[in-house]
Amino acid sequence: MTSRSRFRLLLENAPGDARAIEFEGRWTTWGELRQVASTIQQSLRTLGLNGAARIGVVLEDRPEHVAALLAIIAGDQCVVTVSPLQPAERMRGDIAGSGVSALLASPSMLEVVGTLPAAPHLLELTLDGASVARQPVGRQRGAGDAVGAPGITVEMLTSGTTGPPKRISIADQQFDAALTTSVPAPPDGALFRSGTTLVTTPLVHIGGFWGSLGPLYAGRSIVLLGKFDLDRWVDAVVRHRPRAVAMVPATLRAVLSGDVPREKLASIEVATAGTAPVPVALTEEMLDRYGVRVLPTYGATEFAGGVTAWTLGQHREWWERKKGSVGRALPGVELRVVDDHGDEIPHGEHGILEIRGRQSPSGIHAWQPTSDLASLDEDGFLWIHGRTDDAIVRGGFKVHPNDVRAVLERHPAVREASVAPLPDARLGQVPVAAVEWEPGAGPRPTAEELFVLCRQHLTPYEVPARIVVLDELPRTSSMKVSRTELLDIVRSDAIGASEHARA
Template sequence: MGIRDRLSRLLAEAAADAEAIEHHGEWWTWGQVQETARDVVEALDAAAPHTGARVGVVLENRPEHIAVVAAVIASGRCLVMLSPLQPATRLAADIARCELPVVVSGAEALAREGVLDAVTAHGAALELATDGRLRPAGGTAPAEAPANPGVAVEMLTSGTTGPPKRVHLRIGQLDQALVSGGQIPKDGRLLSRSASLVSAPLVHIGGLWRALACLATGRRMLLMPRFAVEPWVSAVERHGLRAASLVPAAIRAVLDAGVPKERLASLQVVTSGTAPCPAELADAFFRTYGIPVLMTYGATEFAGAVAGWTLPLHQRWWQGKAGSAGRAFDGVELRVTGEDGTELPVGRTGRLEVRTEQSTGGGRVWTRTNDLARIDADRFVWIEGRADDAIVRGGFKVQPETVQRVLESHPAVREAAVAGLPDPRLGEVPVAAVEAEPEQPAPDTAELVAHCRARLTPYEVPAHIVVLDALPRTPSGKVSRVELLDLVRARIAPQERVKEDQR
């Protein structure tokens, strides 16, 4: 049974008094989910009745938003993800580009400057209350609007080689991704008393996949607004979870917090994806808690992970293969090719290519990724870098050009450059250097940080900014990112020494 049929059954047959989603310590029952879903479908039948009709959702980590996701996918429509993490201007621009016949959103996001106008310029706005009630908020859905039949989700991704783009995920991709990840319901059972934790943003593939995995298997969902150490540990402890997921930055946060071992005693494994997890970090977690960290590798384009570690693989191979991304999952083929597309021998580094039903092209097409990798004789894949300049900060991708443009919009900045600085907790953080306009007073770093915070998502804001008379350049006139990083390290070193002395 695929995820669409599974959602349809849950919305029609799940016991109304059964616990569905825990949020802030309170439970939403399946009856509440079903009621909200019915209201959503009724509104969509009036506003966007066609199969494949595109429905925008400003998706927050809240129970009523899970109900909307289930309703849209189960009804055969196309869920268009809209991120509430964006500043108002970018959210409004994203909505305007999509030209959606209907957008469902919470009241706070709709109240942001320009957002409601962007929705009503092309369609109807539906305001979703925290109790699941839905009400018209303005605008009219057009009689005819472009549909996207066959596509279940249009997910916004920051991309790795250029401007943000939307990845179109077919329903078959979602089905295969859940099967590859072992999320298969037991025969004859609609609901389960077991529970799973969802702490990643639903607008990212990691969060969406985990939410769909809960629904596919009928498990109770423990939905966190965002990751924080104490609520995460409390959920593990209260529900006796045997498995949970943490991005590398969250693994570091748990270790740094000194969480007592007995509070995580129920856990048998922790899975980690979104960003590469250093072997030494996984080892530190294992030494501290006796819990193996099982890394996974995937991408939005694959609707989740396509390779990773399992517990049997960890028990047999970890000592010799620590640092690997694991092996291809069932139904997935991996190969490494040179720049001319020729497959490379075992152990050689090149572009990683994937062939799976999870890809947008289907199971017969090799999809070329932007990752540099090698595959060893035991079929373990080793990710060795990226073929582009994207910065991965704690699992979130940051395009240097996006940050650069914002910095250069400041009147006192002539030119800016952005690079990724290695960070033990987050993997990488964006840092920047700016060249000041010679005729203007030089801006201070606090002013530039405030300028960025008003125009970027929190994870895009540079961790450090240095102001220079001239940017470092190569002989060809391009900005030298190597020298830029050296300059940033030199500027922050005294600050780090002061912090160390104060500890």
């Protein structure tokens, strides 16, 4: 069964009163999702937008927006995601350049969209359905202008941690492979499985997108929490008692620093963790304090989500020998590590990770290079050591940000560190860093303390040119550190220091 046919089956046959999505204390039923999806498709048919039409969605964390995704996928069209988190001017430029034939958005977002040249048809999205909204001034894109995307399920934005987000096409076979591998549908044609999944990442991010659609595909209900809030998350855990949760390093730290009582998390056995490197010390502390096994994963938007993971059984058997690994390849995925010439290298050596399988944009037969430095061991476990495009070239010397980050995080009062390349007229680039203070672990560290630590453990060219100490690191919607914002903070700090010196 394909993902499109599975979602059609659910929309057509799920009991109207069956619970689907909890949001802000209210359950949205499958009957309500069906009504929204039906209205969307009626509106699109009226506009002549059938088949492979590309339909944009300004994707907010609301039940009707999940219904829009289900409707478009089940209707054999292509979802084009638009982030509601970007500034208004950037959003308008993104929509204008997207080439979508219609755009679904909430009433408030339609106000933000405003007037666009050569605008798509605008549909106002609410829990009552989707109706054609007041059209902005300018030529309307008609059915004859539709730019189709046959064989593409979704065009999705990357998280944009290192620069402007890019829109990635995920083909039908990639989408199907990702869903059927990680969250198989119930057996024997059943509609539902028991259990509820907590979704704490925005829908517009790959984690929230799969975190919502995956459980629904498998017949489970979901709780949309949007941006992570510790109190709301704990409340949802206590009420729904999930066995497994999805988390990122920042949310793991929030649970630990929030000193959540152990009994409130008693139902949780495992926490899958992706989107950013998970320090081993963090996983060990979660196991010691809460008995929760953190299962690191690895994936990318280009590969329709995860490609490696740990299982609970593997973690129990192998963790002490394989700490720091992001697990083994998922079924249907092959991994290898190659040198700069594309030749496979021995187990344990660092090189460029390549992936082959149904989730690859290159298809099942071609090896797809990634931008990740990695190593594989003889048991098939994968380690990620940084990114090939992350290397900061400082006057001809390569600096790997992960090496610098690891040293900064040795300081007991540093919760997390991040390193980014700052353009430099003389050297090309220099590494700069920001750290997040851990108040409960000691006095706020000074930049000079951290410089001393770096000089003790790094070569001179690896030592950051500037270090800024923050209460909180800047983050994207997916809770990754935003290195573009980090660079803005470092530049601002440098200007402030210069003005203070002149004064």
